[in-house]
Amino acid sequence: MGNSLRKIDPNRALRLAIAPVIPYRRRQDKRAPSAPRIERRPMTSTQSALTHLQCSMTGEIVSADIAQGLSPAGKPLLARYDLAGLKARWDRDALSARPLDLWRYRELLPVRQVENIVSLGEIATPLVDLPAAARRLGHRGRLCAKDESRLPTGSFKARGLAMAISKAKEFGLKRVAIPTNGNAGAAMAAYAARAGIEAYVFCPAETPAINVQETALQGAKVWRVNGLIHEIGAMVRQQREAAGWFDVSTLKEPYRIEGKKTMGLELAEQGGWRLPDAILYPTGGGTGLIGMWKAFAELEALGWIGPARPKMIAVQSTGCAPIVKAFDDGTEHAAAWPNASTLASGIRVPAAIGDFLILRAVRESGGFAIAVEDAAIEAWRARIAAEDGLLLCPEGAACAAAAEVAISDGRLARDSDIVLYNCGSGLKYPMPDPARRLDLAAPFDLSAILRPN
Ligand SMILES: Cc1ncc(COP(=O)(O)O)c(C=O)c1O
Numbered sequence: 445m446g447n448s449l450r451k452i453d454p455n456r457a458l459r460l461a462i463a464p465v466i467p468y469r470r471r472q473d474k475r476a477p478s479a480p481r482i483e484r485r486p487m488t489s490t491q492s493a494l495t496h497l498q499c500s501m502t503g504e505i506v507s508a509d510i511a512q513g514l515s516p517a518g519k520p521l522l523a524r525y526d527l528a529g530l531k532a533r534w535d536r537d538a539l540s541a542r543p544l545d546l547w548r549y550r551e552l553l554p555v556r557q558v559e560n561i562v563s564l565g566e567i568a569t570p571l572v573d574l575p576a577a578a579r580r581l582g583h584r585g586r587l588c589a590k591d592e593s594r595l596p597t598g599s600f601k602a603r604g605l606a607m608a609i610s611k612a613k614e615f616g617l618k619r620v621a622i623p624t625n626g627n628a629g630a631a632m633a634a635y636a637a638r639a640g641i642e643a644y645v646f647c648p649a650e651t652p653a654i655n656v657q658e659t660a661l662q663g664a665k666v667w668r669v670n671g672l673i674h675e676i677g678a679m680v681r682q683q684r685e686a687a688g689w690f691d692v693s694t695l696k697e698p699y700r701i702e703g704k705k706t707m708g709l710e711l712a713e714q715g716g717w718r719l720p721d722a723i724l725y726p727t728g729g730g731t732g733l734i735g736m737w738k739a740f741a742e743l744e745a746l747g748w749i750g751p752a753r754p755k756m757i758a759v760q761s762t763g764c765a766p767i768v769k770a771f772d773d774g775t776e777h778a779a780a781w782p783n784a785s786t787l788a789s790g791i792r793v794p795a796a797i798g799d800f801l802i803l804r805a806v807r808e809s810g811g812f813a814i815a816v817e818d819a820a821i822e823a824w825r826a827r828i829a830a831e832d833g834l835l836l837c838p839e840g841a842a843c844a845a846a847a848e849v850a851i852s853d854g855r856l857a858r859d860s861d862i863v864l865y866n867c868g869s870g871l872k873y874p875m876p877d878p879a880r881r882l883d884l885a886a887p888f889d890l891s892a893i894l895r896p897n
Pocket residue numbers: 599625626627628694726727728729730731732733789790791837839840867868
């Protein structure tokens with residue numbers, strides 16, 4: 445699947461894509477002088493097959509027709525679709541006529557009315573091969589990065605927040621709040637601005653400056669808070685009624701995961717409906733990993749893919765590795781990680797409400813959870829930038845560091861097809877400043893300039 449973009453407003457592209465197809469004969473008739481004028485009624489339904497929401501722990505069903513947070517048991521709610529009905533009326537070949545964005549999967553997404561879609565152009569992201577990294581690792585199979593930095597606001601958070609804010613619009617919500625390590629807050633700010641919804645964003649004090657600045661410029665009220673994301677999440681939850689906020693925290697509303705699910709739908713389509721052998725995913729709250737796992741199950745129910753699944757590999761930093769510890773200990777839930785600290789801010793998540801869902805997906809897939817040192821993250825970020833020309837975010841580089849360990853210890857076969865997720869733009873994070881300076885007033889020393897480092 446290529447990624448050529450048409451210069452077209454994404455909302456308009458979607459409306460065009462779902463406009464009823466007028467058969468060729470009728471179009472010809474329209475040109476005949478005596479033909480009656482054909483009225484084209486605006487088509488407003490997305491044809492979403494959403495039916496209900498279901499508690500991911502107890503299986504309890506609740507309505508998808510009102511705004512919902514957590515399930516009555518206090519666990520994440522998952523969107524359910526009429527997959528049997530969809531199988532009968534939707535064919536994967538129909539996708540080829542649609543724009544290359546995430547709304548091409550709209551039947552399997554929760555937004556019901558086209559006019560509620562809030563879009564900034566959520567393009568399909570490319571799979572970028574990393575041949576130099578593969579050579580270094582002695583890897584003979586494919587090693588590539590799904591480069592999510594190309595999305596609006598420069599991260600995969602655009603997928604989840606496009607969906608959550610579109611649903612917020614559909615429910616007529618006016619005020620949303622989010623605890624965030626940076627990228628999610630920026631994405632929420634952008635989509636809320638476009639939807640005319642008030643946005644309140646709270647991030648840990650160490651959040652990269654650019655995240656805080658972009659969030660503010662995109663119209664949200666943003667605060668740095670002296671706590672970690674789970675503590676800030678508790679504060680948002682406590683205050684939400686008094687403040688009139690709808691809480692858009694990771695997995696505390698059911699639709700961000702539906703947006704993230706499109707990473708899995710897209711990956712399957714890009715592979716010609718064949719999945720890779722392994723997915724390395726930088727895991728904080730785990731929405732993307734859980735979302736992709738859900739996507740694969742839904743695609744199988746539609747008959748679009750078979751039962752084969754990639755190993756799902758949750759990558760964390762040794763400075764904050766609750767999922768890795770729980771995986772190694774064989775527990776269903778993960779204990780909160782004390783004194784969490786890592787330069788990969790997106791995965792500095794000491795406690796995740798969806799811990800059991802992450803662990804379930806990893807175990808069912810035959811995958812594993814793995815932690816890497818910050819020094820290895822920095823080294824791989826520099827290597828891939830210099831040798832493959834792709835500037836990863838630290839979270840993406842963590843996946844490369846994890847691939848090195850898992851390929852060398854045999855957990856990943858040397859001829860396997862590996863996809864790592866570069867979830868955000870490397871440009872948002874601090875980078876070393878090259879110290880070299882040139883003085884135009886001094887004699888030009890060409891040999892010093894051409895000297896190898
Ligand atoms: C760049 C980046 N990578 C990874 C993550 C973790 O994503 P998830 O919450 O889906 O585990 C985040 C979350 O903030 C992020 O910003």
